[in-house]
Amino acid sequence: METPASIEKLGQDQDAVPYASSTSEGVEQHQKNSWQYLKHYFTSREGWIGDYDYVYLITPNIWPLNRKYKNYEAPFYGLDDEVPILLTVLLGLQHALTMIGSIVSPPLAIAGGAFNFDAEITQYLVSAAFITTGIATALQVTRVHIAKTPFFIGTGLLSVVGPTFDILPIAFNYTSMRYANGTCPTAADGTQLPCPDAWGAILGSMLCTVWIQIAMSMVPPKSLNKIFPKIVTGSLLLLVGVYLISNGMQNWGGSSNCNGGTGYYALCPNIDAPKPLVWGNPKLIGLGFSVFVTVILVEQFGSPLMKSASIVLGLAVGCAISGATGYWSNSNITAAPPITFLWVHTFKLSVDGALILPLLIMFICEAVSCMPDILATAEISNVDIEGTQFNSRIQGGILCDGIGSLISAFGTGLPMVSQAGNNGVISLTGCASRRAGWCASGFLVLMGIFGKFGAVFGSMPPSVLGGMQVFLYSTIAVAGIRVLGLIAWTRRNRFILTASLGIGFIDIVQPSWFSQILDYSGSNVHLQGFEQGINLIVETPFIVAAVIGVFLNLVLPRDRSEMDRKVRESGGAGLVLEGRGE
Template sequence: MAFTKIYDIEQTPPFRKALPLSFQHVFAMFGATILVPLLTGFDPSVTLFTSGLGTLVFHLVNKGKVPAYLGSSFAFIAPIIAAAKAYGAQGALTGMMAAGVVYALFFAIIAVAGLNWINRVLPTVVVGPVVMIIGLSLTPTAIQEAEKGLLTAFVTAGIVIVASVFGRGFIKIIPILLGTVGGYLFAITQGQVNFAAINKASWLALPNLSILTGHLPVFTWGAVSLIAPIAIASIVEDVGHLLVIGDTVDRDLMHDPGLHRVLLGNGLATIVAAFLGGVPETTYGENIGVLAITRVFSARVVQGAAVIAILLSFVQKFGAAVQTIPEPVLGGITIILYGMIASVGLRNLVEAKVNLANNRNLLIVSVIFTLGVGGILIKFGQYAFAGVGPAAVIGILLNLVLPKDKEADAPASQ
């Protein structure tokens, strides 16, 4: 059953409502989007700029039919660090651009061969659990952040819950924003906010885009071989996200605008981001959670968030201010959002009536859960793959190899 719509994809809320609704998406994606460049040694302001630009490219390719925000992909963290260490940051940028090319290759294959093979390779019995472990695998981060100030985290999460359940009118559709602001104000009373970074930052400054600094990508096969293959795991994640968004907005997005367009949009966004000095991008589960909570599906709202991200990349004081949001506040928000991602994956299984009384289906789901949540690490020579990627690939292989019977396709209620 789809969520009740407040604003549908093609609808545009009035500006007084659209602005805070867009800011909700900015707050939802900001922490994770900025974390990836911080971990990999790239510029957070550049990444903020390229996430906004990449999202606009994605919406252009998909004709504004997929209300998704594109942020930094966690799947690429380890290979980016390895490539940057071995071949330098400019070499790593080439590897990231190559990942975007892999997306484009999948676009071409699907455009020619259609989606039938996708439905066979990625049925709900695989995609549902993968989406669930995407949320579940992120929960340790939420708990670690929350534990640094449990009272602040609980107050933040409590504001989100109260606004979502008991709010009326406009209050009901901006719970994430209210929770972030309310949690931040409470954190100030607890002495958990350090304003030093805000005082040191200038007001306006150009992001250090590679075309401005002269640090353009430098081609090296080694960096390409390290980073490009990870795109496959990210593509599986995109398929799961697209199905979840489709369920949320009650649209068959796999066919209209089509998975091939989604992958092309993501690939072009990643190529543009890497060329400018940013990191690879992917559709963001955090923002899917915002769609589910607010029931505002407007593509214009998400596009507004992209424009805000671009503008904010020029405002150093804002970037510094957002980075002063204490971890317990982020923990309180992500407890809700990451749990929502997992719950939506579960809903996908339930609505597709996947029969878990069948041993074949049960084994596939169980293996994906264990490997994904457990964070399995698989090594092939110098390459290492961990967590969601290997779990998804092994789940796909099990689905293809294990014999299928009529009982496996029978609805769970039978």
């Protein structure tokens, strides 16, 4: 859709007067034009509604309702195009709804599965994740120039930032280690109690290690791609997805704590739940399927607005069914504060040497893995994907992720990374305007401030959460497969993948395989911390795979055979030929 003529003309008149005019007349004229523009934008029908077909957003993909839009192409709004206010609000909400699943899943997984926090702390971590995500996304969309330098903070795209899933394997392995060595409390019957000091150690260690990602933002993207090629980033995404799917399935069956649990966790999610059942009970599996199937049905038959919020709708259906059948407890929602903010709950910060190496590697991987997401967002936003400006967007995106993680750690939240999950919304609605991104940021901050909103996610039955997590985590594994599909399947690349994925999959199927190798029990605390750090690296799937992949990629000679040259030139088609025996 073209910008309304009157608004477009005012925008052109506004640009006609330089911002830095040296004459008082120029400044006065610019202020007058700006006022006229704003007055028209906020008081006219064109400014508020425009001529966008809003019915398209809510029309289900069901015959005969969808006949009108069978070959419909949504109008496109560029980064800085004028978008009607109503449409800006609707699309901003749409982007915010798209992000909810990926925002709530990491803190819920960490709070319940790693640190055994109670409902109050869990609700707070969810709220903190929404607030820090909104702040980081606003910074990413705005793109702030660092004075007197060629560097920026942010991509300047409708590129969203959210909690990274890569922290989950580190957190799970770290808390398992601390419960095993007695530095996290355990009840007399073996039940693991909340361990806030462990989360404080992760926060403090994050504040010390995130600087490597900030430093990497100053490295040219081409150099980063040489050291961390697609064969590395693709394998780490695949392993993270597969690892997290197993965690999501634990919740789907009832809860990770009650799978073989005793005492308080003899039944799922615990013996005090409204309807406790054994892990894997068909009723619990059915609750998770209600979410999973709803997501699929919405994708098939839903309107554009519904499709972008399919995860939220799936959770809504799962919550409705679990509530109607008596599996839902409202006590935590009732007890939650109406309004909350960062630092309502705080954690004792510390630095654990066992976390330094794993977190350094994680932040290095974050700096590289966000690059394809930024590329995808730039491509769908119809901006250049090559050249100096695009490289500047990559640099700004990496730096924004690092600063976002720094801000989040200070705010007791999880580390941040750029995501491309909202690209489907840009494609469906044809809106890449940054105004929608700023509006989405505002909605996310508001969602975090209203404590009852976070309490809903913290109180839902684990089976409902697990159904959403399995679907969401599967998208990470699929993203890894997509990246690996872009490499040339030469003998060298297949060898690197075989070695790195082989060890990575060991960590998933036998997570404690390495724990006895460096089992130090002496009095040297520093040596013990170092060996625990090595264990944490080796037993975290995507980290050990990234280390092996980067090392082999740097030391192995390039393929020189004629067959491998043909595979490289065909962009990987050699794999298909090999499979057919040709």
